[in-house]
Amino acid sequence: MxxxxxxxxxxxxxxxLVRRGADFAAAEDAVQDxxxxxxxxxxxxxxxxxxxxLITAAxxxxxxxxxxxxxxxxREDLVDEEPxxxxxxxxxxxxxxxxxxxxxxxxxxxxVALTLRAVGGLTTRQIARAYLVPEATMAQRISRAKRTVxxxxxxxxxxVATVLRxxxxxxxxxxxxxxxxxxxxxxxxxxxxxxxxxxxxxxLLALMLLHHARRAGRTASDGSLVPLxxxxxxxxxxxxxxxxxxxxxxALARDRLGEFQAQAAIAALHADAPTAxxxxxxxxxxxxxxxxxxxxxxxxxxxxxVAIGEADGxxxxxxxxxxxxxxxxxxxAAAAYLHERAGDLTTAARLYxxxxxxxxxxxxxxxxxxxxxxxxxx
Amino acid sequence: MAKxxxxxxxxxxxxxxxxxxxxxxxxxxxxxxxxxMNDFAARLEKSGEFVDAQALAPEGTFVQYDGEGRPPVTDGxxxxxxxxxxxxxxxxxxxxxxAVELAGxxxxxxxxxxxxxxxxxxxxxxxxAMPTITE
Numbered sequence: 001m002x003x004x005x006x007x008x009x010x011x012x013x014x015x016x017l018v019r020r021g022a023d024f025a026a027a028e029d030a031v032q033d034x035x036x037x038x039x040x041x042x043x044x045x046x047x048x049x050x051x052x053x054l055i056t057a058a059x060x061x062x063x064x065x066x067x068x069x070x071x072x073x074x075r076e077d078l079v080d081e082e083p084x085x086x087x088x089x090x091x092x093x094x095x096x097x098x099x100x101x102x103x104x105x106x107x108x109x110x111x112v113a114l115t116l117r118a119v120g121g122l123t124t125r126q127i128a129r130a131y132l133v134p135e136a137t138m139a140q141r142i143s144r145a146k147r148t149v150x151x152x153x154x155x156x157x158x159x160v161a162t163v164l165r166x167x168x169x170x171x172x173x174x175x176x177x178x179x180x181x182x183x184x185x186x187x188x189x190x191x192x193x194x195x196x197x198x199x200x201x202x203x204l205l206a207l208m209l210l211h212h213a214r215r216a217g218r219t220a221s222d223g224s225l226v227p228l229x230x231x232x233x234x235x236x237x238x239x240x241x242x243x244x245x246x247x248x249x250x251a252l253a254r255d256r257l258g259e260f261q262a263q264a265a266i267a268a269l270h271a272d273a274p275t276a277x278x279x280x281x282x283x284x285x286x287x288x289x290x291x292x293x294x295x296x297x298x299x300x301x302x303x304x305x306v307a308i309g310e311a312d313g314x315x316x317x318x319x320x321x322x323x324x325x326x327x328x329x330x331x332x333a334a335a336a337y338l339h340e341r342a343g344d345l346t347t348a349a350r351l352y353x354x355x356x357x358x359x360x361x362x363x364x365x366x367x368x369x370x371x372x373x374x375x376x377x378x
Numbered sequence: 379m380a381k382x383x384x385x386x387x388x389x390x391x392x393x394x395x396x397x398x399x400x401x402x403x404x405x406x407x408x409x410x411x412x413x414x415m416n417d418f419a420a421r422l423e424k425s426g427e428f429v430d431a432q433a434l435a436p437e438g439t440f441v442q443y444d445g446e447g448r449p450p451v452t453d454g455x456x457x458x459x460x461x462x463x464x465x466x467x468x469x470x471x472x473x474x475x476x477a478v479e480l481a482g483x484x485x486x487x488x489x490x491x492x493x494x495x496x497x498x499x500x501x502x503x504x505x506x507a508m509p510t511i512t513e
Contacts, residue, residue, distance in 0.1 A: 107472045108379065108472055109379045109426075109470070109471075109472050110426070112379065113426075131379070131470070132381070132429075133426075133428075133429050133470050134428070134429065134430075136423060136428075137423060137426050137427070137428050137429065137470070138426065140423055140424050140425065140426040141425075141426025141427075142426075144424075144425065144426055169379070171510055171511070172509045172510050172511055173379075173507075173509075173510075182510055207511070211510055211511050212510075215510075218508075225508065263511070267511075359505070360503075360505065360506060361505055361506050361507060361508045361509070362505040362506070362507070362508075363507075363508045364508065365505060
């Protein structure tokens with residue numbers, strides 16, 4: 001049983017059902033039912049045309065479900081309208097489905113859940129476990145999301161930026177749970193890149209590949225966080241880096257810069273450096289300047305201040321930091337780091353401890369606490 | 379997509395507006411209160427924001443390691459403990475603002491006289507896993 005094949009077929013089968021006139025929510029249920037049947041039947045009796053098999057099975061499930069309800073007239077209309085089965089432009093269907101699942105009427109968490117289920121073909125249970133919520137809660141979140149978008153017309157072009165935001169959220173959720181959300185986000189972004197030619201889709205894909213490449217180096221064997229400068233760069237995935245850089249260069253050559261391309265450029269400069277000391281911080285600061293022009297996200301200016309600290313020295317970094325709102329997340333952590341670099345270890349120790357108290361994640365809190373303890377023990 | 383703990387205190391939170399102990403309510407008022415809490419949880423399940431809800435018995439035991447090969451020491455319960463947790467609800471929501479909104483609704487649960495208790499609930503964010511992209 002090839003689960004990857006099944007899941008790669010999911011979005012276009014769903015797209016075809018909706019195109020044939022099925023209501024989105026009902027179509028999605030029918031495709032899930034067909035997937036369950038495929039898992040049961042295929043090992044003993046593999047189909048010659050898996051996609052055709054799935055379309056036929058899902059359409060039959062949909063008709064059965066419609067028949068079971070009272071909407072007999074609507075069903076008969078649909079049967080009359082049913083087009084001759086045949087190959088449909090699957091890239092287009094996948095794209096439409098992505099737009100629908102990232103529709104602006106959905107909250108971010110609903111859009112994420114619906115995308116993983118309808119485009120990614122994950123089960124509700126897998127999604128629930130990935131986000132550490134009860135399965136019943138995730139089932140409700142998904143069915144609400146389906147109801148929200150069921151009235152949306154399927155034939156209008158959507159905004160690719162909304163889809164990219166959803167995929168970014170999935171990627172950035174991290175590595176907890178038994179579904180690898182980062183890998184799943186990369187798979188879906190590849191699928192999107194195959195369906196639409198857009199430099200920011202390439203930018204996001206490059207960004208993901210470049211960060212994913214460093215994954216093995218980010219965590220020590222005891223699970224603790226390893227900062228970028230201390231990572232064992234031989235553990236980075238050079239194949240993934242090379243692919244990310246190539247995709248990014250092709251995107252940048254088109255001269256339509258966007259936020260994800262700029263972020264990917266920064267990630268590429270880190271990935272390119274054989275050692276932390278050889279990092280081209282001057283160029284990184286320039287990219288942060290570009291990025292600050294594309295987004296008003298204050299986190300960009302915070303990261304820029306840290307980069308200035310590396311390019312022009314910690315005092316310059318602290319001066320840049322002083323112009324920012326000190327209630328920004330990780331502001332205290334950045335100040336602690338820059339003070340440590342400047343040699344003011346007493347202030348650094350105090351700020352590390354303070355930053356640990358404000359850390360939004362467990363690995364960061366532990367990391368900052370260790371930094372403070374190391375300076376206090378000197 | 380952030381998890382928050384809504385913490386309900388027996389003691390340790392500032393006083394509620396409608397601060398009548400539950401054993402002085404009428405049975406109907408208690409029933410109405412329970413129904414409000416259950417309906418609230420059911421509504422969160424429907425909106426896909428519910429994670430967990432639990433109530434705790436008020437009396438607990440303190441337990442301490444007492445050295446190799448010895449059974450743990452137990453002590454308490456301590457009647458004078460300042461901070462006493464009554465129970466919690468865990469929610470998974472899109473924003474801090476939504477978490478505050480929900481805590482506000484829960485605090486409006488009816489008490490004596492069928493009027494909202496205006497109880498102070500403590501809202502605490504969960505520490506999360508590390509995001510993939512940080513720089």
